[in-house]
Amino acid sequence: MQETKSSPGWVKPVVAAVLIGAIGLGGYLTLNQRQSAPDVTFVSIKGEKISPASLRGKVVMVNFWATSCTTCVAEMPKMVDTYNKFKGQGLEFVAVAMNYDPPNYVLNYAETRQLPFKVALDADGSAAKAYGNVAMTPTTFVIGKDGKILKRYLGEPDFAALHKLLEESLHG
Template sequence: MTTSSRSWIKPAAAAAVVLALAGVGYASFYSTTPAPDVTFISIKGDKISTDSLRGKVVMVNFWATSCTTCVKEMPHMVETYEKYKAQGMEFVAVAMQYDPPNYVLNFTETRKLPFTVAIDSAGDIARQFGDVTLTPTTFLIDKNGKIIKRYVGEPDFPALHKLIEKELAS
């Protein structure tokens, strides 16, 4: 082969690399991770599995009574749940392993939390959700059981509500 007959190889290779990177970027942006198959045990003793929540949009919020941001955002979480529960949204607030159960129970009762509150007494649920250590951390899960958004810290509630509405409509 002469040099002129091979001149197309470098541009073709560059184009292939660009297309491959674009494909990876698109796939990572639009792909969703399945929510782990876990069973929450509520403070009332009820067992709720992520599998049993399929068909609903679900928020899972990892929090602690000692977390000031968690305490601050909780009224907004209650408002969000109240706004969308009739449309099929479920909400599970998971208290972290280090949170004393009596504090969680007291917080739940005094604030009249209307959604499921669970205690991750062994830390297993936080580990299965990607080793959650920072609170608050909230996951939005679609009707097919895929995690579509992870929030570390307090969410932008207007944007979260738009995303919930989009998922509930799908």
């Protein structure tokens, strides 16, 4: 039998610590690399094209919603208040109706509630798909001036935290 040299007892724990540290750092960097917002052109209920170029350099909220979604309908007055509070500071807002929402319902809702921001139809579902296969409504994205997604909210946002994020993003 041949004698094999074994490593000193401290080598394995050190190698393990280095690997765990490298994996942790990789995860940390991945989490801190903000994703760019998808290159999607929305079409508003008025037929206006809302291109990524027209939104560049602005803080933008993209809210996926449906008239049949009770949480969406409940949060909409707070979304209107948020938009009205920050629009003078450069906030853009696009409320994107899901593809299963009948366009006449969306139009009626937007008109009767006098929604002050852009309302778009995602007729073919391509916008929801581009934003990571959005299926749950409401889903809201806050996009920074650099075009990167700052935050994604599933369900109704914590509006105090959202307002703080908007303040920082608009004036940062």
